[in-house]
Amino acid sequence: MSIDTLPLFLAHAIRLEEDSAINYDAMADALEVHGKSPVARLFRKMAHYSRLHLAEAEGRAAGLDLPRLKTWEYQWPGDDSPENAPADESDYAMNERDALILALKGEKGALAFYASVMETSGDTGVADLAKEFVEEESEHVSILEDWLARAPETGRFEDLDPPIAIG
Template sequence: MDTIQRFLAHAIQLEQESARRYEELAEAMTTVGDAEVVNFFRQMAHYSRLHLKEAMERGGFHSLPDLAPEDYDWPDGCSPEAAVWEGVDAFMTVAAALELALDGEQRACNYYRLIADTSTDPQVKRMANDFAEEEAEHVTQLGQWQQRLKF
């Protein structure tokens, strides 16, 4: 991926999906009755929306880029955040929700690292590294939640 506009279009799509998925997890966790986990997932959705806004501002986008699904260059044919999100429902346990979120964040981190490692554009490399670091922080946060809740 060798243009900043194309990279940011992908980042925007990824963060949009991440925010939506965290909202789904928060909603699913309301049935479990763990307000702390619900609030954590809502906070993660908020962070995803902040990353989305940042990517849109950096790319100069006033609305979401309009790319056809086949125009995206995803490693497994779909966004790293979307690839793991099947099966979110009201019967999901906290442990399963945290594991699902962790997998999505790790895949996003790996995706950004791949771009940073393979792009020939210095700006794309730098920004992909920044985004990978942010995703790595989310991986750490989710791991801490699993440790704290003994999952």
């Protein structure tokens, strides 16, 4: 992977934050529907932070002519937008601690992406901006790790009629 122009890099940064916000909101909606408001609030907060970063990336892109990429043309390192917390690892019985673990995976995904651009881009301007984003994402990772260290081990939601009846 090599992202060598500022418009291409910012197109990726904008999509990354957009996708992340949408993903966190969808996870929050799903947990709210299932009555898990405290966990939903945490994901909602993460969606809010993603939107703040989105605004920052859009600000950086002001005046630039960004390429319009198709969904599958983004050069993500994995199968999905890198800051997307792995929604498939969520479930209806998760607690706030579980949610923090997922959010941390999302932030680490974004960090890895920006670090990779920083290391591989052939353009100094792109590498410098990626370095700034690496520093920001590192800060987010540290904050989440701190929250996680302080999060109480509350146990999972107790379901008196669990879905798997046998085994």
